[in-house]
Amino acid sequence: MMIIEFILIFGVLLFVHEFGHFIFAKLFKINVEEFGFGFPPRLLKIGKFRETEITLNWIPFGAFVRLSGENDPEVKGGFGDSSIIARFMTLIGGPLFNLILGVVLFATIFMRVGIPDLKSVEVYGVNAGSPAEIAGITSGEIILEVNGISITSTEQLSQLVAQNRGSEITMKLISPAGVEKVITTTPRAEAPPGEGYLGVTLVNPYKDASVFEALPYAFRATGSYAVQLLALPGQLIRGSISAEEARPVGPVGIYSIYSQARERDESNAGSANPEDQLNTLLILAIISVALGFTNLLPIPALDGGRLILLLPEIFLRKKVPAKVENIINMVGFAALIALMVIITTMDIINPIVMP
Numbered sequence: 336m337m338i339i340e341f342i343l344i345f346g347v348l349l350f351v352h353e354f355g356h357f358i359f360a361k362l363f364k365i366n367v368e369e370f371g372f373g374f375p376p377r378l379l380k381i382g383k384f385r386e387t388e389i390t391l392n393w394i395p396f397g398a399f400v401r402l403s404g405e406n407d408p409e410v411k412g413g414f415g416d417s418s419i420i421a422r423f424m425t426l427i428g429g430p431l432f433n434l435i436l437g438v439v440l441f442a443t444i445f446m447r448v449g450i451p452d453l454k455s456v457e458v459y460g461v462n463a464g465s466p467a468e469i470a471g472i473t474s475g476e477i478i479l480e481v482n483g484i485s486i487t488s489t490e491q492l493s494q495l496v497a498q499n500r501g502s503e504i505t506m507k508l509i510s511p512a513g514v515e516k517v518i519t520t521t522p523r524a525e526a527p528p529g530e531g532y533l534g535v536t537l538v539n540p541y542k543d544a545s546v547f548e549a550l551p552y553a554f555r556a557t558g559s560y561a562v563q564l565l566a567l568p569g570q571l572i573r574g575s576i577s578a579e580e581a582r583p584v585g586p587v588g589i590y591s592i593y594s595q596a597r598e599r600d601e602s603n604a605g606s607a608n609p610e611d612q613l614n615t616l617l618i619l620a621i622i623s624v625a626l627g628f629t630n631l632l633p634i635p636a637l638d639g640g641r642l643i644l645l646l647p648e649i650f651l652r653k654k655v656p657a658k659v660e661n662i663i664n665m666v667g668f669a670a671l672i673a674l675m676v677i678i679t680t681m682d683i684i685n686p687i688v689m690p
Contacts, residue, residue, distance in 0.1 A: 349396065365414050366402070368387065370401075372389075442550050456488065457539065561627075
């Protein structure tokens with residue numbers, strides 16, 4: 336059942352990719368001959384949307400779009416006959432939709448776990464023997480005031496404590512249960528290595544987020560994972576990460592990661608912490624972002640490789656001959672299949688283990 340579930344869910348990610356190509360092709364009036372659910376051979380024809388046949392295929396994994404004149408610029412109204420902007424946007428539409436899906440999934444996660452309340456300061460940890468511990472400050476409490484001054488950020492609190500080191504201060508705090516208390520304590524004049532004057536670790540507590548509040552964080556998370564992917568080759572060359580950590584994964588490896596995430600969510604079903612039950616959603620968000628950027632790599636047969644073939648036309652006003660482009664894509668596709676066989680073999684021999 337886990338395998339069937341994975342095939343269906345991963346198929347949705349691939350469907351979103353192909354739907355992006357379909358939408359942009361339609362927007363730029365490129366004829367789409369077929370939009371297929373699953374992969375051929377064809378099982379049946381579901382219906383027709385304008386000139387596009389909607390089909391159901393035997394291999395229940397993702398979807399595909401067959402554009403008119405994709406490999407023949409002589410076909411009127413086809414892909415090869417369309418403007419360079421239309422071809423560029425149609426090619427980039429698939430990866431773009433994967434990135435949009437990544438943003439949606441990350442936004443869902445932030446709406447579940449909340450977003451940092453940057454105007455509140457929570458005590459995350461208390462050092463043993465510190466002034467904070469002696470005064471009775473405990474983890475989870477929110478610091479409301481210091482010497483009657485309302486606390487609105489961790490930076491402000493740190494500055495106030497530093498200004499009063501060696502002198503007694505009054506602090507108002509509130510517990511997770513809503514109980515307020517006022518304590519007095521004296522920050523140390525000199526802080527021990529690795530500790531502050533008060534001896535506490537501070538964080539911003541999380542608060543409930545609406546979709547509009549979650550979206551900026553979702554965009555940042557998507558961008559962060561995209562930057563990590565782009566930085567992998569440089570990190571590998573510098574030796575800051577190992578070859579094992581940077582290894583590519585295929586469908587078998589992705590299934591292994593997905594199944595481990597699902598098992599963690601199931602084992603944490605009774606946890607009061609929402610983060611403990613969002614491993615699967617996080618993995619799907621990361622996979623969607625990875626699919627988007629992987630397809631933009633300048634490899635023949637991928638969207639990125641086909642975008643590269645548009646460059647001579649953009650800068651030199653000279654189109655790559657259709658025969659040459661087809662040969663490059665065929666060779667690239669064969670190389671891609673060979674690479675996938677190698678990656679899948681590695682995934683089987685040396686299974687991925689989530690940290």
